[in-house]
Amino acid sequence: MFRTMRRSKQLLSMEDTETVMNRCTNGVLACLGDDDYPYAVPLSYVYFNQKIYFHSAKVGHKIDAIMKNAKVSFSVIDEDTIVSKEYTTYFRSAIAFGKARIVEADEWLDAFKALVEKYSGDQPEEAKHKEITECTQTYIVAIDIEHITGKEAIEYVKARP
Numbered sequence: 001m002f003r004t005m006r007r008s009k010q011l012l013s014m015e016d017t018e019t020v021m022n023r024c025t026n027g028v029l030a031c032l033g034d035d036d037y038p039y040a041v042p043l044s045y046v047y048f049n050q051k052i053y054f055h056s057a058k059v060g061h062k063i064d065a066i067m068k069n070a071k072v073s074f075s076v077i078d079e080d081t082i083v084s085k086e087y088t089t090y091f092r093s094a095i096a097f098g099k100a101r102i103v104e105a106d107e108w109l110d111a112f113k114a115l116v117e118k119y120s121g122d123q124p125e126e127a128k129h130k131e132i133t134e135c136t137q138t139y140i141v142a143i144d145i146e147h148i149t150g151k152e153a154i155e156y157v158k159a160r161p
Contacts, residue, residue: 002097009157010018010095012150020078020150021047025046027076031065031100039065046114047129049086052096052143053111070099094150098143111140
C-alpha cells in the first residue's frame with residue numbers, strides 16, 4: 001500500500017526515525033483541504049506511544065479537513081545543513097502516514113500531559129497541572145501511524161562507522 005523508499009541506502013532505522021520524531025519540535029501536517037486542494041500546516045506536536053499528537057482549535061480548516069478525510073501525512077525535518085560548495089543540503093527527516101482522530105478521556109489527558117511536558121517541562125508541576133485542567137477550548141488530535149520512514153543524506157550514511 002505504501003511505497004518503498006527509492007534510495008533505500010538512506011533509509012533510517014526505526015529507532016533512528018523515532019529519535020528524529022522525538023527530537024523535533026514542529027512538523028507539517030498534510031491533509032485534503034477545501035475543494036480537494038492539499039492543505040499543509042506547520043504545528044507543534046509530540047510523538048508519544050507510537051502516535052503523533054497535537055492540539056487544535058475546535059473549528060477551522062484543519063479540523064474540517066480531518067473530519068472530511070482522516071488520511072493524513074506528517075513530516076519533520078530534523079536537520080538541513082546547506083553545503084554550498086556541493087550544491088546540496090545534508091538532511092535528516094521523517095514522514096508518517098496515518099489516520100487522524102480526535103481523542104477523548106484518558107488518552108486526551110495522557111497526550112496533553114505529554115505535550116505540556118515536551119514544551120513546558122521546566123515549569124512548576126502546579127502550573128502544568130493548571131494549564132491542562134483549565135484548557136477546554138481545544139481538541140487533542142492523534143495520528144494513528146500506519147507507515148513511517150526516516151531518511152538522511154547519503155553523506156551521513158557514508159560517514160557512519
